[in-house]
Amino acid sequence: MKKLLILFLVTGYSFLVTLPASASYISLQTTVNSAVAGNTLTVSISSVNKGDEAAHNVQAEVRLGEKKVVLKKAAELKVNGAYRAQRSFKLDQKVPGEYPLVVVMHYADANQYPFSALSCQTFSYRTESRPSDLFGKLTSSTFWKKGRVKLTLKNLSKADIEASTSLVVPREISAAPDRVEISVPANSKEEAAFELENFSALNGSSYQVFAVTEHEKGSLHQTTITPATVKIMQSQELFGLSYPVIIFIIAVLTLVLVAAQFLGKKKGRA
Numbered sequence: 001m002k003k004l005l006i007l008f009l010v011t012g013y014s015f016l017v018t019l020p021a022s023a024s025y026i027s028l029q030t031t032v033n034s035a036v037a038g039n040t041l042t043v044s045i046s047s048v049n050k051g052d053e054a055a056h057n058v059q060a061e062v063r064l065g066e067k068k069v070v071l072k073k074a075a076e077l078k079v080n081g082a083y084r085a086q087r088s089f090k091l092d093q094k095v096p097g098e099y100p101l102v103v104v105m106h107y108a109d110a111n112q113y114p115f116s117a118l119s120c121q122t123f124s125y126r127t128e129s130r131p132s133d134l135f136g137k138l139t140s141s142t143f144w145k146k147g148r149v150k151l152t153l154k155n156l157s158k159a160d161i162e163a164s165t166s167l168v169v170p171r172e173i174s175a176a177p178d179r180v181e182i183s184v185p186a187n188s189k190e191e192a193a194f195e196l197e198n199f200s201a202l203n204g205s206s207y208q209v210f211a212v213t214e215h216e217k218g219s220l221h222q223t224t225i226t227p228a229t230v231k232i233m234q235s236q237e238l239f240g241l242s243y244p245v246i247i248f249i250i251a252v253l254t255l256v257l258v259a260a261q262f263l264g265k266k267k268g269r270a
Contacts, residue, residue: 026051026115028058028083032103034123039091041123045071047083047105054078055107060085063102070106077107096126097221100212102168114200116170120210122223133157134184136226138211144203144234147196151211151226155184163215163224167194172201173209173230182213196230203234 030047045060059073060083071085083105093099103119122129135154141147155161161184167175174197184190194211201207211226 024051024053026053026055026107026109028055028077028105028107028117030103030105030117030119032101032119032121034101034121036091036123036125041089041091041101041125042086043089043101043103044086045084045103047077049077049079049081049083052079053110054081056110056112058083058105058107061104061106062087062089063104064089065099091125093125093221095216095219095221097216098122098124098127098129098132098223099221100214100223100225102210102212104170113202114171116172118168118170118208118210120168120212120225120227122225125221127220132213132222132224133217134161134163134213134215134222134224136211136213136224138209138226138228140229140231141196142231142233143196143198144232145198147198147230149194149196149209149211149228149230151192151194151213152189153182153184153191153213153224154189155186157217158186159217160185161215161217163213165192165211165213168210168212169196169230170201170207170209172199172205173197173207174199175209198232201232203232205232206230207232 027050028047029050030045033044035042043062049055055077057073057075058077060071062069062071069087071087074083077083099122101121101123105117108114133156135156137152139150141149151165153163163182163184164179165182166179169175176195180192182190182192207230209228209230213224215222
């Protein structure tokens with residue numbers, strides 16, 4: 001009976017640690033270049049599929065403030081295939097400085113399941129590029145249904161800063177609140193948190209998210225972009241216990257039963 005029980009435990013342990021076979025994937029490596037001439041911003045986008053399956057319905061979306069513009073669509077982007085698009089925008093900002101530029105790459109797999117990937121950077125309007133007085137740090141997060149990220153802003157200047165922050169996320173994920181107003185004292189730090197919810201992201205997916213913080217210093221507009229990684233991992237539980245805990249318990253029980261059987265044989269020989 002002991003031998004049968006040990007065999008069952010070892011078999012169960014082997015089953016639990018079996019790794020799934022690797023699946024096909026799509027990976028878009030996107031490069032965004034921007035140039036400002038007078039009141040015109042020109043955005044150039046190049047995205048290469050570095051995965052091992054084709055991407056479908058590939059389309060770039062450019063976000064400038066509240067403005068969202070979708071560019072041309074490619075029906076299929078094969079492995080190592082490149083998507084390229086360019087668009088010019090008229091700028092009407094009242095204050096010179098650094099402003100955020102967000103590019104969203106929309107695409108789908110062979111089953112037409114939709115995905116999105118983000119790129120975020122700044123462009124200079126009527127001024128030379130200069131670093132912001134705010135330095136940011138954004139925590140990463142791993143979750144299945146709901147998660148949370150925390151933004152820490154450090155004020156490097158000698159004056160208080162009134163800033164506004166929003167979290168830019170792919171459309172598979174929802175973030176709340178939409179925007180946070182943050183007062184950061186001089187030479188000090190302040191924190192803000194965003195609640196995340198998985199809307200349609202698949203298990204094993206990984207995304208970049210960006211905290212975009214804007215404020216004005218004197219006659220200049222400043223922007224701080226802080227990136228982080230969000231991973232979507234489905235919790236694996238049995239009877240309320242995670243798989244690693246179950247594996248550990250089975251391993252311990254196996255060792256205990258093996259030791260008991262060994263000691264029992266040793267006493268029988270004595």
